[in-house]
Amino acid sequence: MLIGEVARRSGVSTRMLRHYDALGLVRPTGRTVGGYREYSAEDVRRIFHVESLRSLGLSLKQIGRALEDPAFTPSALVGDLIRWTEDRLERERELLERLRAVDASAPTGWRDVLRIVELMQGLDSTSAARRQQAVLARPEGAPVPAELLARAVLAESDPNVAGALRWALARSGGDGMAALAAGARSEDVDIRRRAVPAIAGMPEAPGATAVLADALGDPDVTVRGYAALALGRCGVAAAVPALIGMVVEGAHDVDAAEVLGTLSRDPGCGKQILTALVGELTTPTADSATRIRLTQALVELPGTIAREALRRLAHDGDRAVALVASAFVTVLDERSPEDRG
Numbered sequence: 001m002l003i004g005e006v007a008r009r010s011g012v013s014t015r016m017l018r019h020y021d022a023l024g025l026v027r028p029t030g031r032t033v034g035g036y037r038e039y040s041a042e043d044v045r046r047i048f049h050v051e052s053l054r055s056l057g058l059s060l061k062q063i064g065r066a067l068e069d070p071a072f073t074p075s076a077l078v079g080d081l082i083r084w085t086e087d088r089l090e091r092e093r094e095l096l097e098r099l100r101a102v103d104a105s106a107p108t109g110w111r112d113v114l115r116i117v118e119l120m121q122g123l124d125s126t127s128a129a130r131r132q133q134a135v136l137a138r139p140e141g142a143p144v145p146a147e148l149l150a151r152a153v154l155a156e157s158d159p160n161v162a163g164a165l166r167w168a169l170a171r172s173g174g175d176g177m178a179a180l181a182a183g184a185r186s187e188d189v190d191i192r193r194r195a196v197p198a199i200a201g202m203p204e205a206p207g208a209t210a211v212l213a214d215a216l217g218d219p220d221v222t223v224r225g226y227a228a229l230a231l232g233r234c235g236v237a238a239a240v241p242a243l244i245g246m247v248v249e250g251a252h253d254v255d256a257a258e259v260l261g262t263l264s265r266d267p268g269c270g271k272q273i274l275t276a277l278v279g280e281l282t283t284p285t286a287d288s289a290t291r292i293r294l295t296q297a298l299v300e301l302p303g304t305i306a307r308e309a310l311r312r313l314a315h316d317g318d319r320a321v322a323l324v325a326s327a328f329v330t331v332l333d334e335r336s337p338e339d340r341g
Helices: 003-010 014-023 041-055 060-068 074-104 110-123 128-136 146-155 159-171 177-184 189-200 208-215 221-233 237-249 253-263 267-281 288-299 304-313 319-334
Strands: none
Touching: 003 014, 003 041, 014 041, 014 060, 041 060, 060 074, 074 110, 074 146, 110 128, 110 146, 128 159, 146 159, 146 177, 146 189, 159 189, 177 189, 177 208, 189 208, 189 221, 208 221, 221 237, 221 253, 237 253, 237 267, 237 288, 253 267, 253 288, 267 288, 267 304, 288 304, 288 319, 304 319
16 A cells, blocks of 8 residues: 555555654555555554554654553553643643633733733732732722632632732622632632632622522531621621621620621611520530620620620629629610610
8 A cells, every 4th residue: 555545544644654654653564666655454553553642642752662662561651641631731721711811801902911911920929928919009990800819819828918809809890709609619618718708898799698698507617707797797687696606606706796786786686686695695504704705795785685684694603704794784884875775
């Protein structure tokens, strides 16, 4: 079979077949009287073997070794190929994300494109200071894709940089909720701890309340706390049990008590909060420190009912609780009538 016919049947160009011949990969068995290459059936099979190995990403040198060395084993080479391919795919994925970020910013000129590229390079820096500067040094009005900021928030471990990113995300005017919502559902607790505060910083974004409400059931106390504080500040009564739990556990209990005080201005919610606090105070397993925190939370509630509860606690059997409650009663009694609720 002459080279032209082999090329037609195999799909390998005549130029590549000559290259294989020059390298010694596939040498035609014979020559015609006129000196043309003549391939046997075995030669054609070898061509297909070469093409099959090329499809796996092997170099021609590696293919030659694989075909000629009886001791050559494919396992190690295939393992290397897998790792090289994974690395290449990761680089391609990063490139795709960069292109999407640029496209999402709707650039009006190359200056906008360069600004986005500069921001991405800054966010990729190993220096926390440079990452923070990249976020805060953006020109006023310069387009910043919210999706890019959201992904950066989910990956950021430095608290200062994370704060700058949340600030920029809240001001971006874009929609990074899709990425943040996915982060809030991540199996990685660290990612959830980054996603939920970012969502809390933009509570009016579409879907934010629903994601925060789901986070109230998160197994991690920190995530639950972020969600409860954010929802409570928005007047969502469903956050009350989690806020009470924060007071009991001593996790940001001062913040939780302040939010409970705000929520309790609604009469129906106020009664629920007072009942829950008093119930926790009477729990047999509550230690002195827990009961003091609960007593302090009562002070944040408006009206006379909380004051009555404090007066009863001023005679509590736990001397530390009684002293704290007595001091608060004195402070409340000294307030002007309009401040007493």
